[in-house]
Amino acid sequence: MIATNPIRETTSSYKAQAKTSVRQGTEQITPGKRQRVAADPKTKDRLGLVLSLFFCAGIAIFVVAQYASLIVTNYKVERLKVTLSHEVAREAALQSTVYELASPTRILHIAEQVLKMQPATPVEVGTSSH
Numbered sequence: 001m002i003a004t005n006p007i008r009e010t011t012s013s014y015k016a017q018a019k020t021s022v023r024q025g026t027e028q029i030t031p032g033k034r035q036r037v038a039a040d041p042k043t044k045d046r047l048g049l050v051l052s053l054f055f056c057a058g059i060a061i062f063v064v065a066q067y068a069s070l071i072v073t074n075y076k077v078e079r080l081k082v083t084l085s086h087e088v089a090r091e092a093a094l095q096s097t098v099y100e101l102a103s104p105t106r107i108l109h110i111a112e113q114v115l116k117m118q119p120a121t122p123v124e125v126g127t128s129s130h
Contacts (some may be wrong), residue, residue, distance in 0.1 A: 104125045
């Protein structure tokens with residue numbers, strides 16, 4: 001003899017009735033109300049794919065923009081390094097000119113030869129009087 005469980009039969013018949021009523025409810029179209037249609041899984045997958053592609057494209061554009069900014073900054077740094085090296089060389093040349101023009105021998109020569117000036121006391125440049 002096969003024993004049946006009345007609780008299981010009641011539960012399974014309740015589920016069957018619920019499914020039937022849900023089907024009938026979605027199939028009936030009432031005027032003035034929209035019928036709610038479940039989204040197709042393929043549409044959800046495509047939408048997810050499109051959104052993922054847009055997100056990845058946005059990240060790629062951001063990375064490329066940052067890389068371009070980095071390249072421009074590196075170019076400016078290199079240009080400033082070249083300018084700095086030129087200015088250092090120019091400053092060294094000017095410092096050499098200052099030392100040459102400030103030389104006591106040159107000043108004494110210009111005073112005696114060009115300006116015809118005579119020192120009050122004899123002057124020797126480059127020797128120590130100690």
